Amino acid sequence: MIRYALSCAQDHSFESWFQNADAFDALLRAGQLSCPICGDAKVSKGLMAPAVSPSRRAEAAKARAEAPSEAAPLAAQSELEKALAEMRRHIETNSEYVGGNFVSEARAMHEGETPGRSIYGEAKPEEARKLLDDGIAVTPLPFLPRRKTN
Known part of the structure; x- marks a missing residue:
């Protein structure tokens, strides 16, 4: 496998x-x-x-110098990353994280057993498909909950 840094005519x-x-050449052609x-x-x-690996000593010194605090968000670099960061902030601010209870919470709201509200959480793909089949609108998010990230 090889990783390429790419850019488009719009300089993204x-x-x-x-x-x-x-x-790469075949796909480009x-x-x-x-x-x-x-x-x-x-x-x-x-x-x-x-990609050249630094010495262990240099790597450890760099890690200590660059260690971000958990509270400090990573700086967004592109328009897409900025948009994703804003989407995440909006969802986390305006929705309730229900974790692994997402499927049961979504179903209970759909059936009127609990009041409707904005929620996000985790579901297996087959569980999400079942919700969609039952007319319950769900969509995958392009990020993991903060508790799940390093």
Whole structure:
């Protein structure tokens, strides 16, 4: 596997993994690569440096110097990351995290057993499909709950 730093004609930067260099070239020739931010199909490889592991001592010193506090959010780098960060903030501020009880809570609200409210939590894919089949609107979120992240 190889990871390439890519950019589009609109100067959006992103990364993607490919089986090898030939796989990247074949997808590019077939027009199957596009920018995840704007959809532009004019994609090119950016400058890359090989991944070289630092010495253990240097790695430990860097980790100590860069250790962010858990309360400090990571800085968003692109428009897409900023939008995702805003979506997360909005959901966490305006919804109740119900964890693994998501399916039963969503079903109870749909059936009128509990008052309706905005919730988010966790469900197995087959459980989410069953909710959709039963007419209960759910959607996957593009992030894990903070309790589940490192």
